[in-house]
Amino acid sequence: MSNFIKIEPLDTLFFRTAKPFEAGKDSWSDSSFLPNPSVIWGAMFGVLYNECGLTKTEDEEKLEIKNIYLYKIENKVMRLYLPAPLDIFIDDNGKNQIGKLIKVDFLSNYPLDYISIVNKDDIQPAENRFIEVTNLLKNYKKGYDFSLKKEEDFFTKDYKIGIKIDSNTKTSQDNYLYRIDMTEFKKDCGFIVEYELNHNKDFDNGFLKFGGESKSAIYKKISDKNPITKRLKKIAKLRDKDIKSSYIKLYFKTPTYLDNWKLEIEGLKLISANIRKYISIGGWDMKKREPKIMKKYIPAGSVYVFEVLDNNIDLKSSIAKKIKKDFKGFNLYEILEMESIDE
Numbered sequence: 401m402s403n404f405i406k407i408e409p410l411d412t413l414f415f416r417t418a419k420p421f422e423a424g425k426d427s428w429s430d431s432s433f434l435p436n437p438s439v440i441w442g443a444m445f446g447v448l449y450n451e452c453g454l455t456k457t458e459d460e461e462k463l464e465i466k467n468i469y470l471y472k473i474e475n476k477v478m479r480l481y482l483p484a485p486l487d488i489f490i491d492d493n494g495k496n497q498i499g500k501l502i503k504v505d506f507l508s509n510y511p512l513d514y515i516s517i518v519n520k521d522d523i524q525p526a527e528n529r530f531i532e533v534t535n536l537l538k539n540y541k542k543g544y545d546f547s548l549k550k551e552e553d554f555f556t557k558d559y560k561i562g563i564k565i566d567s568n569t570k571t572s573q574d575n576y577l578y579r580i581d582m583t584e585f586k587k588d589c590g591f592i593v594e595y596e597l598n599h600n601k602d603f604d605n606g607f608l609k610f611g612g613e614s615k616s617a618i619y620k621k622i623s624d625k626n627p628i629t630k631r632l633k634k635i636a637k638l639r640d641k642d643i644k645s646s647y648i649k650l651y652f653k654t655p656t657y658l659d660n661w662k663l664e665i666e667g668l669k670l671i672s673a674n675i676r677k678y679i680s681i682g683g684w685d686m687k688k689r690e691p692k693i694m695k696k697y698i699p700a701g702s703v704y705v706f707e708v709l710d711n712n713i714d715l716k717s718s719i720a721k722k723i724k725k726d727f728k729g730f731n732l733y734e735i736l737e738m739e740s741i742d743e
Contacts, residue, residue: 402466404622405603408590412558412582413611433557433583437654437729438683441465443608452601457687465729466594470530470554473588478628481530483701484548485651486674487516488526496548501672501741514672537638541736554589558582643715647738650704654732655679655697665722667713672705
């Protein structure tokens with residue numbers, strides 16, 4: 401059974417990427433403005449470890465993240481957002497358009513049958529934009545008009561300048577000046593996390609440590625009587641509907657690890673993909689007490705289009721067999737039906 405908590409950051413946050421940083425040689429610590437799912441999972445697990453008696457070596461998989469949303473409260477209404485699908489494009493006037501599938505026999509080195517593009521000058525993919533969940537599950541998949549939010553609607557990008565201090569002299573060291581990028585969430589913005597917990601205790605209300613430098617955030621369990629819970633249950637019903645169409649989109653909500661970017665799924669044929677640049681993600685293995693092997697993940701917002709070759713297959717089961725569930729919140733996706741494709 402799914403539960404929900406709200407996480408509201410209280411301070412500027414710092415999220416390191418996998419790029420190495422060596423003081424004295426590097427002056428800019430590479431970072432992202434939003435955390436990977438494992439950062440949120442780690443903050444939540446830290447609360448359970450400290451307050452509910454879970455152990456790091458045995459109980460990791462008892463906490464499973466099901467969804468991560470950005471929230472924004474406007475006019476006393478909380479709205480939930482996900483990364484915008486990367487087959488949405490933005491023109492110079494800020495208007496968004498969904499890419500049309502065009503057959504690409506003329507591109508000899510392109511490995512798929514179709515490419516998703518907008519035939520217009522000065523247009524860019526909707527990277528670093530966010531779509532309301534109900535718009536994703538209704539308007540986007542039907543090609544209707546909808547709006548997107550920008551990063552600055554949720555948080556302010558900032559940076560911090562620091563310098564290494566000599567532990568003996570307590571003075572700054574020459575050539576050790578560095579910069580890190582920071583995220584400061586705006587008022588009434590943060591995260592809603594859907595999770596499952598296989599334990600006799602659960603979250604209540606309190607504080608957790610979040611991101612680099614372990615900054616504080618408030619967490620609060622969302623009760624069943626909260627209006628946002630009712631909306632989340634309606635969202636669940638939208639995604640539970642049976643899909644009976646000749647084409648589907650597979651939209652990835654969080655970074656996802658694939659053995660091969662050209663997904664081969666039984667009963668489906670991959671015909672187009674909008675994925676952009678890979679993200680390198682590592683981490684720390686708490687059981688083995690050593691760094692994890694760095695892997696390449698496709699970014700959140702990636703979109704794959706498939707032709708359904710066998711209408712009798714169980715779509716959800718076939719896709720789940722290929723894309724392995726990750727309890728820390730990676731590899732999350734939505735299956736969206738398409739009425740047709742543009743020829």
